[in-house]
Amino acid sequence: MTSEFEIIEHYFKKKIKQTALGVGDDAAIINVQKNYQLVISSDMLIENIHFLKNTNPSHLGWKSLAVNLSDIAAMGGKPKWATLSISLPKINHVWLKKFSEGFFKCANQFGIDLVGGDTSKGPLSISITIMGEIKKNQGLLRSGAKINDDIWVTGQLGLASMGLASLQGELKLAPSLKVKCIKALEMPTPKVSLGYHLSRHTNSCIDISDGLIQDLNHILKASKVGAALLLNDIPCEKFIHASKQYQFVLNGGDDYELLFTAPKKNRPYIEKIAKKTNTAISVIGVITQNKTLKIMDQKGRSISFNKKGFDHFA
């Protein structure tokens, strides 16, 4: 098994469940249901930029798809189809077996058909395009935040960047916390079900991939509003408060939690959906008229913070 066709056939051609024509022709063919739009996003993962050399290939397979699913979740869509283009320095069957297992573990959990892609020799990189359905005109955009909206986040922030810092020897963590942080870094859970159910009940949404501040700023800019956050309300490990290393929570990349804004009156519904989808959620602040972002400590004092998030060219 040495050609690209054999690799595709062996590792990446699986049974399709919701696709008219899958892997094996010049292109795939899918049906989009009546009254639905198609929602599309592409993400690329490159060795030594997005993941460390020698990352567990099964975790990498999971994460490659998961970060794409997170984009569809942030739109309120239902992800259904993916293409996968992968370049490898050489054909390594152990690596390919583990990578494809991780990829399909994620694909199966979230109901995704792999419908196409490409393979080639080259520096290790993974490019995925994810497609899903969304009810007409019900997409969760960045541009819809309204003054006095609650600002919500899912899960805990900062875990992934703590995991990365720990792997790079820049942060010392207790063993159990280290395991938790590395799992958050390598196998994030996209909030697909929550995102899908939030549609129509929130005004704006984004996934936190480049850090809370940077991603919240995308919403503020697109919506032409400001925000006030309460530092102590941002869900994170006790370690953060104890060590005051808030940069992990505010600027750390790779969280893949959802950040969304919604009218206060929708709290009961949002809490119900969060419970139903088994997703932790927290209100961390409020959308304001003043087009700036303020973060307050528990005494109501405005704290200074680094505005930059993760930049792949930095």
Next chain:
Amino acid sequence: MTSEFEIIEHYFKKKIKQTALGVGDDAAIINVQKNYQLVISSDMLIENIHFLKNTNPSHLGWKSLAVNLSDIAAMGGKPKWATLSISLPKINHVWLKKFSEGFFKCANQFGIDLVGGDTSKGPLSISITIMGEIKKNQGLLRSGAKINDDIWVTGQLGLASMGLASLQGELKLAPSLKVKCIKALEMPTPKVSLGYHLSRHTNSCIDISDGLIQDLNHILKASKVGAALLLNDIPCEKFIHASKQYQFVLNGGDDYELLFTAPKKNRPYIEKIAKKTNTAISVIGVITQNKTLKIMDQKGRSISFNKKGFDHFA
């Protein structure tokens, strides 16, 4: 201008014409017309594998999109939307300007909206996903070839691989032919309009990207048939016949011509469509019952040939 957001904003955010929501949110949103299916393909181009170092970035921008359009043409679809993920060793504005100009020259010529993608630091590589519409159940598959079908190809075969061999110093060509071959290599014209109009009038279709023999074999295998080709009927430069270097025509990659099969009775319609779309076409053989591929010289003798095409891992 140094961040990925600024690069996207400056070079890759253009006016969209047929897209509900384009570049700038977590994902793009498109509408698929009633009674149409969506057809999707992904292709990746990597420096030193798919293109030489120092390739003209404008030509590379054109080609990156063109090879993807060719896949949709080979399905009989109408390409409409693309995502572009690009990794670059560093931000080079001269390169980015030229690359994006070439990309959008092709996009504008074929009516494509760029709707999303990703940018990152990394070894130079380009991953594109192309999406288009196709009338329900009218896709041109590889699996439909029927015994006694004419085998057609568009254009001339072998030019691109001759261009590559010439650039690599492995083939000496007359100056005017060299220019023609390098243009074929660097700026292929996808046969989009022909492919779209062929739908319903052909039984099978593929684009020739890995060499005539390898790609025809994909049709033969999928359709469970054989083929007999007449070597002298394969459209190519006189140089090929004079030098007997048929490997360029039979095994050379990167042609991006269409190879399709159709009942003899459809010849008049196919010729009319070819004329209308200004596409050169030739019948090069016939589909046979015997599941093998034979190539005959002008005296009717079966010639021996290399069965291998281009393989990105070879």
